[in-house]
Amino acid sequence: MKMRTYNASPEYLEDLCDQMLEWVKDPNALTIPQFLQKKGIGYPFFKYFVYASDKVCNTYEIMKSILCNRWLHMAMTKDELPPHRAKVLMRYLRLYDSHALDMEQMAKEQLEDARVASEMKYTLEKYDRKELSEPYKSIYNDNVNKRRD
Numbered sequence: 001m002k003m004r005t006y007n008a009s010p011e012y013l014e015d016l017c018d019q020m021l022e023w024v025k026d027p028n029a030l031t032i033p034q035f036l037q038k039k040g041i042g043y044p045f046f047k048y049f050v051y052a053s054d055k056v057c058n059t060y061e062i063m064k065s066i067l068c069n070r071w072l073h074m075a076m077t078k079d080e081l082p083p084h085r086a087k088v089l090m091r092y093l094r095l096y097d098s099h100a101l102d103m104e105q106m107a108k109e110q111l112e113d114a115r116v117a118s119e120m121k122y123t124l125e126k127y128d129r130k131e132l133s134e135p136y137k138s139i140y141n142d143n144v145n146k147r148r149d
Helices: 010-024 032-039 043-052 054-077 083-096 098-125 136-148
Strands: none
Touching: 010 032, 010 054, 032 043, 032 054, 043 054, 054 083, 054 098, 083 098
16 A cells, blocks of 8 residues: 655644644543544544654654553543443553553564574474484384384
């Protein structure tokens, strides 16, 4: 999918950042699509500016952190939630927690690196060509003899 390019003045981007910070102050503001609907902005248009402008990107991260805290507060203050609402709450809490997402991604990368390294080590050691030593050799021979019987 090719990302389109949009032209916007620095004033427009500054105004967008101000609108984002103003909108997120509303206690009823819970999801990014609410902001997009209220401002009449499509997500691809918004996403382009998040990636193209450091200021919009930073403001977006601030907005997400405020929303994350709002969802976390909601999770911690509700005594009981029906299962379907708890799923929604956990989804948005996880979605807006940039720090947790970053840590999870780093952990996945470390696990993948360790897996690849162990596979490479196993391949380089050529265990399938090595001579068995005791006690493994006798166990192997006993199992081979059982198959022959």
